[in-house]
Each structure stands twice: as C-alpha cells, then as structure tokens.
Amino acid sequence: MARWEPLLEQVMRERAPRLLAYAAMLTGDDAEAHDVLQDALVRTFSRGRRFDHVNQAEAYVRRAIPSVVIDRSRKFRPVPRDPADHPQVAAQASDRDAVMDVRGALRELAPRERACVVLRFYDDLTVAQISAHLGLADGTVKRYLSDASAKLAGLLGSELDLREENTVPVTAPLVKGRR
Template sequence: MRGAWEPVLEQLVRERYPRLLTRAFLLVGPGGDAEDLVQEALLATFGGRARFASVEAAEQYVRRAIVSRFVDRLRRTGRERTAHDEAARLDPGSSSEVFSTELEVALTRLAPRERACVVLRHVEQMSVAETAAHLGLSEGAVKRYTYDGLGRLNEALGTRAPDEDADLPVRLVRGGGA
C-alpha cells in the first residue's frame, strides 16, 4: 500500500533532483558527496512520512535539510581547515565535469563556512538572521563570512561588487558553452 507522501517524493525526485543536487554541490564542492547529502536530506524529510501540500513545499523542506546536513557534517568532522586546503589544491580543469562555470569553481575554493554563507545569503536568498540560525553562528559572523567570501569570489573572478552596500542575489544560469 502506497502512502500519500510517495507521489510527492516521486515527483520531487523526477522534476527537482538536478536543482537539489546543484545546491548540494555548491555547498560541498567536488568530491564532497553531494549526492549523499541530497539522499540524506530526502530520507530525513520523507523518512518520517511528512505530509506536504505541494512539491514546492517539499522541495523547500529538502533544501533546508541539505543545509542542515551540511552544517552537521562540518560540526561532526571538525575538518573545515582540511576541506579548505583540499579545495585550494584542486585543479579547475579536473572539476569541469561537475562545476561548469567559473563561479562554481571559485565557490569550491572558499572555506566551507564562507561558501555556506555566500550560498545561503545570495543563492538561497536567506536573511542574515535565517543564515545565522541555520549555521549556528552569530549574525556578525555570517556578515563577516559573507563579506570575506564575496571578496574572494570577486578576486578569483576578476569582478567587483557594484556597490558594497548592495545586497544583490546571485543567480546561477546554466546555458550552452560560451
């Protein structure tokens, strides 16, 4: 007998899995088990047979679960410095299968907390308070990690912010080759 939640899960995986996987890749970087992270989030979300009114509501819940699982991993392993060092040694050419844009490659070179703050603030469009609550950081730390992360991204990409006080969201656009 199928539960009422199964069609929602099936539709979510069929239609939204690539987007969920992209979010996880932005957080963990290449070799960071993004697929495992998405699977853990799906299990956590649907393992308790949660009821959702729509696929959109389920997707939002899973996206937050991805972030929560990522933060749990950081806390559990205590390997932030090691992860940063590994990402810094990466050859961008070797990660072209997973990360297809310069922005995605540059994100992998940020320290995990910087990357998490940048992704949550500018890709997921969370507020400073929401990001702080999700990551278990103070709002000041979120602002600092975001500022430092954006500075490193601008340096890596050869760009600069149009206005340091602007809070503009980053939009990832997948397209054909440039």
C-alpha cells in the same frame, strides 16, 4: 506502500535536478552533491512529516541541504588541494579572464562561508534570515559573508562586497572604488 513514498518519488522525478544543482553549489563536487541530496531526503522524509504538495516537500529538502553540508564538513575534513596536482584548477585560473568560474571559487570557501553566500545570493535571503536558517548569530553570518567576500575577490580578481545592503550579484564585478 508508505504514505510518503509517492510524494518522494514525485520530488525525485520532478525536482531532483534542481535540488542536485543547489547541493552542488554548496559542496562544489557533483559526487558529494548526490550524497548530500540523499541525506537531505532522508532527513526530510524520515521524520514523519505530512506534506500537502510537492512544493512543500521540495522546500523542506532545500532547507535541509545547507545543514547537511555543514554537518558533513564537521565529519569529513578535506585535504587542501595543490593546484599543481590538479591541472583543471590551473586551467580555470588561465580561463579566469574569459569566464568567471563562480562555482569553482565557491569550492574554495569553507562550508559555512559557502552556505552563507549561496543562501544570500542564490536564495536571496537577508542576513537575519540566513542566521535563523543556519542557527547562527547575525554577526557570525556577517563575518562569514565578509570573509567570503575577501576570498572570492582574490579568487575572481574583482572587488566584491557581500554586505546585506549590496544588491549586486556575486557573478558581476564591481567598479573599482564603488561600494
């Protein structure tokens, strides 16, 4: 048995549900989230790193997930969905007044926009930390957050401001006119 196998088994046993939920937020698709998690595990454990604790291994896998999502988006270009072909999308639109489906709205963002939003609000990273994490310029991250803000506002029917100084979470609508 390789020295990393027991730690991989422990990560999968104890941390897989959280890592899978994180991947699903970035992909918007549970089936694709499984593939992304698998790829992130391979990237993490195939490089011969030594992890002292399961927390350290989980952190490496969590850090690899957004990169895997972006890399996969370069290879697989999804066909735009027509809401008429998918009744569940139309149902979500009618339920928007009752429940804001942030996860559904995140699916509509481009992979890099989605990664920036999730890293900003789920992982609570600053613009500088996101740019370092994804290997992008600060201005590029700000542009992705701005574009995502406009798209999410249209999808969720609220005014959203994803600038760094804004501390209101994505799921809460802002009072009109307040920024």
